[in-house]
Amino acid sequence: MSEGVEWALHSCLNLAWIGPGRAVTAARLAAYHELPAAYLNKRLQALARAGIVTSVSGPKGGFRLARALDRITLMDVVTAIEGPDEAFRCTEIRQQGPGAGHPRTYAAECAVAGAMGRAELAWRRELAAQTLDDVRQRAELQAPTAPERLRRWFANA
C-alpha cells in the first residue's frame, strides 16, 4: 500500500485539530512531520479531487477539510489515494490456453476471484465502518496534550 495513505490520514487529523477557521498550506502540513512538501501537496490534490478537502490558491490559501471528521471514513481516504481498483484483480487466466472451455462456462464469476473478493470486501467494510473521528478520539485518549501542542505550533508564524 502506498505511503501517501498514512500521510493523508495524519494530515486530515491535523487539519481537524487546527480547526476550520483558516486554510493550511501543504508546505506547513509537511513541515510538521518533516515530509517532502511538494509530494504531500500532490497527495492533498487527490483528497481535493475526492471532495475530502477543499483547496484555495493564492496568499492565505491552502487546504481545509470539506466536511466534519465523522463524515469521512478510512475507506474514503484510501480510495482517494490508492484509487478505486481492487487490490486483487482477476485476469481470468482460467479462460486462457488449453484449459479454456465453452465461453458459456464462464458466465459465473471465477471462484478464486470470488474468494479473494470476499476477503477484500471484509477489509473495505472495516475501513468504511471507521470514521476519522473515531481515530481522532482514540488518538486524543492516548496523547491528550498533542492537539494543543499542534495548535500552538501552527499558530506560530
Next chain:
Amino acid sequence: MSEGVEWALHSCLNLAWIGPGRAVTAARLAAYHELPAAYLNKRLQALARAGIVTSVSGPKGGFRLARALDRITLMDVVTAIEGPDEAFRCTEIRQQGPGAGHPRTYAAECAVAGAMGRAELAWRRELAAQTLDDVRQRAELQAPTAPERLRRWFANA
C-alpha cells in the same frame, strides 16, 4: 497485489484436480493457462519454501501438493507469495518533526496504524477462514466438467 497470487491459487487447484499420483512440472502448469513458465516456476518455489507444495528435481520431477486442499488457506498462499509484511506499514511520522512530543507519549500504538490494522486483520481473518477446498467446491459447482477436461489434458503427453 502481485499477479503471482492468482497464478499460485489456480496452480494449487490444478494440482489437486490432477491428483496426488504424480508430480507436475512448472512448464506444464504454465502451458495450461499460457503463463510464462520460468516465472511461474519462481512463484512455485515460493510455495515450496512455505511448505504448501513439495518439489522434486530431475525427470518425472515437478511439484505436488504438500497437503490436502482443506488444510491450505488462502492466507497461506497469499503470505507465501506476498510475504509476511502488512500492506499498511506505519512509519511513525507522528514522531517526526516539530510535532514530536515526549517519547513516553508514543508508548501506545499510533491510532492511525491501529485503525488500518483492524481493517487488515479483518482481511486476513477472511483469508484464513477460507480453504482452497472451499474454492474448489464452488468452482466445481460452476463448471462441473472442468476437472475432467483438465485431467484429460494433463494425461496427454
Next chain:
DNA sequence: GTAGATCTACTCGGATACGTAGTGTCCGAGTATTGTCGG
C-alpha cells in the same frame, strides 16, 4: 481621503525526472532414466 487599477507575492495544479519493486528470463545444480559393459 477614497476608489480604482495595477503590481506583487504566494499557493495550488499538473507536467517532468528518479528510484525501487515487481516482472520476466537465463543458466547451473541435482536426480531418475537409459544404455552399456562386465561377470
Next chain:
DNA sequence: CCGACAATACTCGGACACTACGTATCCGAGTAGATCTAC
C-alpha cells in the same frame, strides 16, 4: 542372463536483465492582498 556403472536428459533453484509504478521535484496558472495613482 543379470547386476552395476556411467552417460544422459530433464527439472528445479537461484542469479541476472527489463519494465512499470510509486516517489520526488519543479515550474506555470491563478488569486488575494498591498501599493500606487488619480480624482
